[in-house]
Structure formats: structure tokens, C-alpha cells
Amino acid sequence: MADLFPPLATAQVDAKTKVDEKVDYSNLPCPVPYDEVHREAYMSLKAENFEGFRFDFSKGLNQKFSLSHSVMMGPTEVPSQSPDTTIKIPVAHYEFGANYFDPKLMLVGRVMTDGRLNARLKADLSDKLILKANAQLTGEPHMSHSVFNFDYMGKDYRAQLQLGNNALVGATYIQSVTPRLSLGGEVFWAGVPRKSGLGYAARYETDQMVASAQVASTGNVVMNYVQKISEKVSLATDFVYNYFSRDVVASVGYDYILRQSRIRGKVDSNGVTSALLEERLSMGLNFLLSAEIDHKKKDYKFGFGLTVG
Amino acid sequence: MAAKPSLKIKGKGKGTKASSSSSSSKYELVKEWTNWSLKKAKVATQYGFIPLIIVVGMNSDPKPHLFQLLSPV
Numbered sequence: 606m607a608d609l610f611p612p613l614a615t616a617q618v619d620a621k622t623k624v625d626e627k628v629d630y631s632n633l634p635c636p637v638p639y640d641e642v643h644r645e646a647y648m649s650l651k652a653e654n655f656e657g658f659r660f661d662f663s664k665g666l667n668q669k670f671s672l673s674h675s676v677m678m679g680p681t682e683v684p685s686q687s688p689d690t691t692i693k694i695p696v697a698h699y700e701f702g703a704n705y706f707d708p709k710l711m712l713v714g715r716v717m718t719d720g721r722l723n724a725r726l727k728a729d730l731s732d733k734l735i736l737k738a739n740a741q742l743t744g745e746p747h748m749s750h751s752v753f754n755f756d757y758m759g760k761d762y763r764a765q766l767q768l769g770n771n772a773l774v775g776a777t778y779i780q781s782v783t784p785r786l787s788l789g790g791e792v793f794w795a796g797v798p799r800k801s802g803l804g805y806a807a808r809y810e811t812d813q814m815v816a817s818a819q820v821a822s823t824g825n826v827v828m829n830y831v832q833k834i835s836e837k838v839s840l841a842t843d844f845v846y847n848y849f850s851r852d853v854v855a856s857v858g859y860d861y862i863l864r865q866s867r868i869r870g871k872v873d874s875n876g877v878t879s880a881l882l883e884e885r886l887s888m889g890l891n892f893l894l895s896a897e898i899d900h901k902k903k904d905y906k907f908g909f910g911l912t913v914g
Numbered sequence: 915m916a917a918k919p920s921l922k923i924k925g926k927g928k929g930t931k932a933s934s935s936s937s938s939s940k941y942e943l944v945k946e947w948t949n950w951s952l953k954k955a956k957v958a959t960q961y962g963f964i965p966l967i968i969v970v971g972m973n974s975d976p977k978p979h980l981f982q983l984l985s986p987v
Contacts, residue, residue: 666972667971668976670974672983703968705967705971707974714963742956744960770952
């Protein structure tokens, strides 16, 4: 408690060092990619809640190559006509996956029993240029989509070109303006619903907090703030507003990273409370518990699972 | 190929349609070829992506055995 009133002498020394730390504008750090502007906030607020039973088994064959087997059983939501009722159909599937991780090439593929393939590729074409591709392919016609991203990493900026099927073209650019502030913009054009959009994002971060905001011409305004309380705890809050449809959602979330477990949860202004617990039972064995309670729609989702390897 | 039969169904209108599209037939051909190749690429990726990862992985260092690929342990 003696820290509350530090002696005046140290206060002067602190102010002096802050003034000496002049910002070197030619040496700014590289900003986070435009898609990850809200990364820290979404770690607590968009945790992967699931419903039903989940079992993931991951087997490594060598340092770079591993296979994964995954079984999921549970009710899956089906889109229904009226927004008040949710229709759920119990479904069980098995998913086989193969991963290859190399410093220069990353390949991840997951295929389900009904033939759906989820493929991801990340290749370092050169020191600064990265190609990323993401595809969800199904047997049904017109239901597959794929996206190719070309990322260029400059000294203190990043630029990305995105090409997708159904004539989707997008570009994003983000630049570090000060050591803590980065600003970015994006523009995209979608061929199938013929519309184009423009967006801006800003991100301010320090060691203890991250604040970010994003505005898009689709009407979405997203603002979030994450504060790291200690090594183990961080709290996040999020505000999403759509100025065309006048939808507002505010949420508050937490993320506790403890020695043997990690628990993340959030409370929403839509009346949704959710939490996800990942507990490490022993080396390589993780136990998952997920709960999502939607009081407004009366939709209760609980799930448990085990991850091996 | 699935795209081609659709032109034959348009019975009587086919004559007039052929004359109007002859000036843009190159563009139509290019579009048709790219659609055909994208469809084939999609089928090839759907069947071949996971085998490709397995082949690339089995040839990486240190080389794993085939037995390790198939056994559940």
C-alpha cells in the first residue's frame, strides 16, 4: 500500500524517461493483419461453444505431419422460417483430418463422412508474400466456396488481396501510425449479391490493453476493449451496432488462463450467457465443457468433450 | 459437359441466338472453358487434397512408416 503515494522524486524521474523515449517514426512495428484487428477481444467473446458430445484424437506421426480423428454427436441447428423458434436435428459425424506444418508451407484438411471437405493452405511464396487459401467444398452444386488471399507484409504496413468464388474481390491495407496505433481500410466487391463495400479499422494497443474499432459500409460498427488484469486474467467488452437495421449488441467477457485450465465466458445484451472450460486432466488429455444459455429464445446448449493429443 | 446441352434445348430461337452471339462467342467460349476447368479443379481438390497432404507428410523428414499411418495408437 506504500505504492499509492510514491515520493515526488520518483515521479519526476518517470516523467523524464517518458519524454526521452521519442518515437522513431521510421522504425514502427508491423501491425497485426486486418482480419485480426479484434483478435484479443474475440478470444474471450467468441469462444467455440458447442452442443453435444465431442471427441478429438490427434496423432502426430512426426514433427510436421499429424492426423486427427474427430467424432461429434449432438443436435445441430437448422435455419427455420420464424426467428423465434429454433429447430434442431440430432446428427452424428466423424471427421478425418490431416495436417502438415512446415515453416514455409502449412496444409490442413478435414473431410467428413458426407463428403464435405474443409481445406486450408498457407504458403510463403517469398520472404514477404504469403498465399493463404481456404475452401469448403461439398458435393451439392453451388454450395462450395473458396477464398484466396495474397498477403504482403511491408516494414510497417500490411496489404492483402482477396479473391473468392462467385466473383468476390477484396483488398485490405493496414498501417502502423505510431508504435501503438494502427489504422487500416478495406474495400470489397461481391459479384453474386451485386454490392461493394468499404470499411475502416483502428487499433490502439499497449502492454495492458487493446482497443479497436471498425466501421463498414454494410452498416456495422464494432468497438471493443480488452484489459489484461494480470498474467492469468483478462476482461473484454464489445459493442456492435448496425446503423441500417438498428441492431445493437453489447457483451462483456472474461478469460482466465490458469495452470491446469482455461475458462472463458461472456454475458450478452441479447440475454445470452456462455462459458467454455478447457481443463488439462493430464499430459495431452483435455476435458471440455461448454454451456450457452439464451434466455430470450429459450435455447439451452450444453456440451462436453475430450481432446487427446 | 453440363453446360453444352442447354443451348440445344432452345429449339426455334436457336437460329437467331447463334447469329447474335457469334460476335461475343470468344468471350462465351472463354467463360465456358473457365467454368469447366473450375468444376474439374473443384472435384480434383475434393478428392485429392487429403491424399496430397498425406503424400507430402509421409515424404517429410523423419519419414514415418506406413504402419504408423494406419494404426490407432
